[in-house]
Amino acid sequence: MNWIVLGHGHKIKSDRDHTIQPTLTSCRATQLYRTFLHELGHWVDFREKVERPFTASDGDLQGDLYGRLLSRFHNRPSQEKEQFAHAYAERMRGQLTALKMIPFDRQINRDRLAEDKLRFEDFSPS
Numbered sequence: 001m002n003w004i005v006l007g008h009g010h011k012i013k014s015d016r017d018h019t020i021q022p023t024l025t026s027c028r029a030t031q032l033y034r035t036f037l038h039e040l041g042h043w044v045d046f047r048e049k050v051e052r053p054f055t056a057s058d059g060d061l062q063g064d065l066y067g068r069l070l071s072r073f074h075n076r077p078s079q080e081k082e083q084f085a086h087a088y089a090e091r092m093r094g095q096l097t098a099l100k101m102i103p104f105d106r107q108i109n110r111d112r113l114a115e116d117k118l119r120f121e122d123f124s125p126s
Helices: 024-051 065-075 078-098 110-115
Strands: 011-014 018-021
Touching: 024 065, 024 078
Parallel strands: none
Antiparallel strands: 011 018
16 A cells, blocks of 8 residues: 555555654644644633633632642533634644744754753754
């Protein structure tokens, strides 16, 4: 079977097994311009639908307040949370692309890598 190239540039081949051939560019596109924005959408959803509407009249401020707020968030239907995060990511990707803020070039700070005891070779395509 031939390779199929998906939206972000991941090459996939399916025969008896599935083989995915990611590239640095396709991984960056997925992680930075899709997954990160989707996960950020979950945080915005939490803030808008759970944290901001909370008032002291909803209960006392003693105890594990953050835990109670998280429970409220997780008790909402998964489909609702995923739809919000997906729509947020799509909207933000469109806005950031229109503003030419994404995509952006890789930014590798060798001094910071050294401070964090990381090797440049691990961040450079072979």
